[in-house]
Amino acid sequence: MDLGLSEEQEMLKNFARDFLEKECPEKLVRDMEEDEKGYSPELWQKMAEQGWQGLVIPPEYGGSGMTFVDLIILLEEFGRALVPGPFIPTVIGGAIPIMEMGSEAQKKEFLPKLAAGEMIMTLALTEPAGRFDAEGVELEAKAEGDSFVLNGTKLFVRDSHVSDYMVVAARTSAKGGSASGGKKGANPEDGITLLLVDSKSPGITHTLLKTIASDMQTEIKFEKVKVPKGNVLGQVDKGWAGVKNVMLKATVAECAYLVGLAQMDFEISVNYAKERVQFGRPIGAFQAIQHKCADMVTDVDGARFIMYKAAWSVSENEPDAEMDVHMAKAWCAEATRRVVAHGQQIHGGIGFTKDYKLQLYFRRQKAAELAWGDADYHRELVADGLKL
Numbered sequence: 001m002d003l004g005l006s007e008e009q010e011m012l013k014n015f016a017r018d019f020l021e022k023e024c025p026e027k028l029v030r031d032m033e034e035d036e037k038g039y040s041p042e043l044w045q046k047m048a049e050q051g052w053q054g055l056v057i058p059p060e061y062g063g064s065g066m067t068f069v070d071l072i073i074l075l076e077e078f079g080r081a082l083v084p085g086p087f088i089p090t091v092i093g094g095a096i097p098i099m100e101m102g103s104e105a106q107k108k109e110f111l112p113k114l115a116a117g118e119m120i121m122t123l124a125l126t127e128p129a130g131r132f133d134a135e136g137v138e139l140e141a142k143a144e145g146d147s148f149v150l151n152g153t154k155l156f157v158r159d160s161h162v163s164d165y166m167v168v169a170a171r172t173s174a175k176g177g178s179a180s181g182g183k184k185g186a187n188p189e190d191g192i193t194l195l196l197v198d199s200k201s202p203g204i205t206h207t208l209l210k211t212i213a214s215d216m217q218t219e220i221k222f223e224k225v226k227v228p229k230g231n232v233l234g235q236v237d238k239g240w241a242g243v244k245n246v247m248l249k250a251t252v253a254e255c256a257y258l259v260g261l262a263q264m265d266f267e268i269s270v271n272y273a274k275e276r277v278q279f280g281r282p283i284g285a286f287q288a289i290q291h292k293c294a295d296m297v298t299d300v301d302g303a304r305f306i307m308y309k310a311a312w313s314v315s316e317n318e319p320d321a322e323m324d325v326h327m328a329k330a331w332c333a334e335a336t337r338r339v340v341a342h343g344q345q346i347h348g349g350i351g352f353t354k355d356y357k358l359q360l361y362f363r364r365q366k367a368a369e370l371a372w373g374d375a376d377y378h379r380e381l382v383a384d385g386l387k388l
Contacts, residue, residue, distance in 0.1 A: 062116060079261040094120075138171060164200075193237060207219045255332040
């Protein structure tokens with residue numbers, strides 16, 4: 001059984017690591033936490049020059065036409081370097097739904113700009129209810145003439161304040177029914193539409209939220225926001241299937257980011273255990289530290305294997321893709337939490353100080369652990385898949 005990467009994938013991985021070690025040092029990560037934009041336009045443009053924003057976009061629209069697994073390989077390196085900014089929201093939340101659901105005109109308008117790094121996008125899905133299912137979508141999109149008028153709130157949206165466009169999940173019909181009203185007990189997945197919304201439209205307010213990871217999540221208020229009907233992605237009232245597909249890919253992307261940051265946390269901790277001398281010998285000579293390091297590498301490798309299995313399943317549209325993704329997120333969320341906790345314990349008090357690098361990995365792990373549902377949420381979905 002060959003679980004290795006192809007020669008092309010190894011080149012992508014190695015180049016990305018070398019590039020990010022040079023272009024995304026710890027200082028930049030810290031600076032971007034204090035910068036309201038949350039990302040470096042210079043780094044964004046350098047990544048565009050490497051073709052990364054267009055990695056999975058077809059060549060006819062200016063991209064490289066590589067696979068979703070190739071993108072995941074890149075995102076693992078992003079996690080290792082803690083790359084800040086709207087890359088995942090743009091590629092996963094913007095480009096992919098347009099590729100999969102957009103009209104030819106929409107693809108020609110948006111995909112070349114995304115591939116060239118000339119446009120930033122994000123997916124606006126979650127609302128104050130904090131749900132990841134169709135029941136949680138309550139933002140109203142009422143048809144008026146040749147437009148939809150949006151009223152409501154989206155919450156925990158990544159990087160919307162610097163985005164040019166958003167893919168917004170809105171309710172164009174009452175839950176499970178027509179615009180005149182839904183039936184009690186009807187399917188809440190009916191009546192949801194995806195809309196391409198200009199982020200600077202009149203009536204839109206973006207408010208940055210204070211988060212543990214300083215990862216630029218926002219609250220978005222929509223007050224009588226007009227969106228042309230030509231900006232519908234896919235079919236009116238039939239958008240939830242597309243949302244689910246994007247969520248699966250976004251969840252695997254977070255798993256990849258978690259694996260990358262856990263790998264780096266592990267390497268930092270092992271090096272520290274070899275160099276830190278206590279009681280006349282390196283602390284790595286003590287069994288308690290050795291066992292923590294052994295647990296860390298086991299968790300990192302286990303998370304990597306289950307994450308790539310999920311990425312392959314999604315890329316190949318395997319029948320069990322949903323189950324594979326839910327299992328991967330449940331495992332990666334908790335395994336990487338154990339890794340960063342062990343890393344801090346190995347370092348002792350210094351591992352918890354803001355001046356030391358390790359706390360950056362601890363905080364980013366917590367944000368990615370919760371993104372698109374924590375371990376318990378995905379365990380429930382695995383249990384549903386087992387018909388329990």
